[in-house]
Amino acid sequence: MNAATAHLPPGLPRPVPEPDGLDAPYWEGTRRGELRVQRCRACQGWQWGPEWICHRCLAFDLEWIAVEPRGRIYSWERAWHPVHPALKGHGPYVVALVELPHAGGVRMIGNLLGDPLQAVTIGAPVAAVFEPHDEASPPFTLVQWRTMS
């Protein structure tokens, strides 16, 4: 997949890792088709979004675990009004907030693929779809979601 087959039109802001490197392992993981989440080596607690310290035990000892890229819809929205020039004339799109029960219930944001007018059900199971943007500089990969039948 490339930008021509991306879910949203080209021209939206591109993600880059933070200058201090905090979330670089996440973005490196998406390039490999992995969904990585922080886990504390000291207390085994999951953590997302990323931070340098474990919010449970305060250890500076977090590792990055590739988790099964599945979850369930925790909430969602359907955006209609184009707030960015790249979205003008595109029409509505669905955003899902996806909960990962097997990774401490952390949540991920992505677009829900398929019909933009589809009915969306909170709690429905979803699977990740990695969306590479190889032509971008630097290249990046988004994590989208599709409902599981």
Place this chain on the structure above:
Amino acid sequence: MAPGGSRVDIDPGLDYSPRTESGTRFRHENAGDDPAVSVPRTIRGRVAVAGVGETTYYQHGQAPEPEVKLALQAILAACTDAGLDPRQIDGFASYSNDRNDPSRLAAALGLPELRFSNMQWGGGGGGGAAAVGNAAAAIAAGYADCVVVFRALAQGQFQRFGAAPPAATVAGEQALTFPYGVISPAQRFAMRVMRFLHDHGIAPEAQRAIALASYHHAQANPRAIMHGRPLTPEAYDAARWIVEPFRLFDCCLENDGAAALVLVSAERARDLRRKPAYLLGVAQGSEYRNAARGHNAPTYASASFTTVAPHLYAMAGVGPKDVHVVQSYENFTGGVLMSLVEHDFFAPEDASAFLTLDNLIAPGGRLPLNTSGGNLAECYMHGLELQIEAVRQLRGESTSQVPGARVAMVISGPMVTPVSSMLLGTGDAL
């Protein structure tokens, strides 16, 4: 608390009266007389709003004056209202990174000295009540004697809030949201509200009633941008979606203007020309890990007040049934809905029954709400017009007056962090 739930359970048997640091209840008449009685750690009854002022409110981008000039005009108007010489101002407090810094204002106004300058952290309108609280704390602590709280916006001269910033690349929190089209404030908050409506089975008419109440009150308010432009239920329902579950009229305006309040000690306020509006309590903050990146706040379906509101009531020594009128910041109507639940005006399961136009309008509604028109229909003065309206209610001068209002609440900027809320009262409420 149920997963995803956001209701804060305020014990109906709880004693809301103020307490000293050691936990024993204090009595105002004793505080200060006996050195063995600790000074109460509360703002209740110690500071008052002595004057309020605002510029003409303009459509977005239509202000005929530079933003800093609007700020100065609002500050002078508040001083005139209070009957105070502007040269008596010795402090400023604001929020949301207001561009007009206190040192410039002090120089421009020729103030003899500047003793307090304060910016509440956090974007959005969540700092509106906190800025008043910060100003009041400075007065109570003796840092300053006469502090102005202000907000000025002429967005046409700068970057809009509702539009995407022009950056080609984004990092951190924005990297997790912007590439998926979650960019504007409406898009950032819609999923919080969607989850709350889902959890509690709340009908779309609940959000609609909040919008209708603001427009209803704006028709009586000649300052309001939407004065003369009433909103019907049919027009609300027919309006386009911005982002589900928000239609056009669920979303605040964007406007130009400036507003200011001048605060002094309660003792001094009693000698000034206007009836004082005393602070009963102020609270700011947010819940456990509210700012966890990428929409990972544990208490997600929330306006962020679940921990703040109990502090507010405890300091003010009143409960929700004692509140006569509420000004609740409308960035989006769903945020107002959750704010009112978290301040314990009704249970989330009762939201659809409680939130009707009749219940929300002055003079006779159960909980008159946003009686100037608020951010939806008076002016998006970043919520500071709500503080001014609360003062007008306590003076008996609102264009939609609640008869005999003695306690007024202002709730600032739901769903951001930190948020803040405050209670004001007349002398009778002390």
